[in-house]
Amino acid sequence: MQYRRFGNTGTEISALGFGCMRFPLLEDGRVNEAEAISMVRRAIDRGVNYIDTAYPYHQGESEKLLGRALQDGYRERTYLATKCPIWLVEEEQDFERFLDEQLDRLQTDHIDFYLLHALDRQRLEKMRALHLADHMVRAREAGKIRHIGFSFHDEVQVFKEIIDETDQWEFCQIQYNYIDRYDQAGDEGIRYAAEKGLGIIVMEPLLGGRLASLSEHVARCFSPDKTPVEHALDFVWNQKEISFLLSGMSSPQQLEDNLVYADRSAAGMLGEEELAAYAKAKEIFDRTSMVDCTGCAYCMPCPFGLNIPELFRAYNRYGVYGESGVREAYEAQTVRSDQCRGCRKCEQICPQGIKVSEVMKKIAALMG
Ligand code: SF4
Ligand code: SF4
Structure with a gap:
């Protein structure tokens, strides 16, 4: 496994982090617990040292399952990240209430990396009104969390404003891939965060799986020597400012493939010809894409039954x-x-x- 410096946090993190939003499912839609636990443990055995979850993933089951997966000595071998569900926080004391519930679900006495979840313009206002940065700092002082960060979905100007909001941020988590270079935080946001010394985690490197199965028009831009997934992940790893990426893996085979790709990853690994291929692929992808849905299912269930x-x-x-x-x-x-x-x-x-x-x-x- 390759390890990369995580900003100024003083930690080295595996190039591949395990995202726990897309665990394998049974036919009835419930998480396949046995397979999910075995995948988490296999990843740690192979050197993955960052596991990321959040309060709402799998309707609250992800944190609980992870608490069970990290028994038998696995908790001590990995950094654990989860996020404050800021949209559910209505008054200041809710912050600690959710954090305590999460510690309980995860069966641990501390969370290594704690994030305000999915900050945008509106939630930045809430963060200010409820002094959530101060609550994060107090939780760090109390030893309940070790490092403070945020995940982000909005435009780059908002991203910069959030970064400048407090000098307590140690890291951020952004959506980024070769299609989203100029959307959300994008290239500009990455440069800005890196200049401030923040660790940068990339989520959605496969754009919710859409870059894993390309239309033939887009696929034709790339060399057939690598799979579409490897092309997409390499694009992220190539950038030295990015600390590591998260992949939400849904099958043991996806995990094994990603472990191999992570083993051979490096900053600066791509040549000019390959970089030109990503630009061409993006151009074609953008022309044929109808809606920017990543399939995250945060919007579900729809009260009127639409999938x-x-x-x-x-x-x-x-x-x-x-x-x-x-x-x-x-x-x-x-x-x-x-x-x-x-x-x-x-x-x-x-x-x-x-x-x-x-x-x-x-x-x-x-x-x-
Ligand atoms: S429409 Fe639903 S599934 Fe698609 S990105 Fe938005 S919340 Fe996620
Ligand atoms: S009815 Fe339409 S607008 Fe309302 S939640 Fe369902 S899809 Fe969204």
Whole structure:
């Protein structure tokens, strides 16, 4: 395993971190606990030393499962990260209440890396109003957390404002991949955070899995010597400012593949020709992408039964293959886009800022 310096935190972290948002599932939709635990332990045995979860992942089951996975000596062998669900924090004392609940779920007496989850403009205001940075510092002084950071979804100007909000930040977590270079924090945000000495974690290096199975138009940009996943991960590892990346792995095979890719990763590993291929791939991808959904499912459940990420997955296939390539998948949905009531509950939580109800109208108009 390759290890990389994590900003000024004084830690060295494996190039690959384990994201616990997309554990393998059973047919009934519950997490396949035996397989998930075995994957977490296998990753640690192979040198992964950063495990990332959050309060809402798998409807609260991710933290609890991780608490069980890290028994038998595994907790001592890895750094553990989780996040404060800031959208649920309504008054100052909620901060500590959630933190204590998370320590309990994770069966540990401290969290190594604690983040304010998915900060954006609105949540920055809440962070200010409820003095959450001060609460983070007090929790660090009390030994309940070791390092303070935030994850982020918004535009780069907001990202810079958050960084400048306090000198207590030690690290940040951003969505980044070869498609999102100029969206969210993007290249500009990475440079800014690095100049301030923050450790930088990349999430969604595969854009919610969309870069793992490319349309043939996009795939043709790349050399066939590597898989689409390896191309996507290498793009992130190539950048020296980035500390490491998180992958939300859903099967033992994905884990094994990523471990091999991480073993041969290095900053500065890509030549000019390869970098040009990413730019070309992005150009084609952008032309055919209909909606920026990463499939994170934060918006679920929809109160009216729409499977939002599945409908959006079908819509993106429409961009590549046209109506005939998507009709069957669309019609397999029992509740279709025209059933959207426009309540916008999903829009309040979507980290990509997608105007879901408007997109549903467009899909309904296209698919009839
Ligand atoms: S806006 Fe539409 S898709 Fe979103 S939660 Fe409401 S009904 Fe469901
Ligand atoms: S619509 Fe937004 S919240 Fe829902 S799955 Fe897509 S990116 Fe995630």
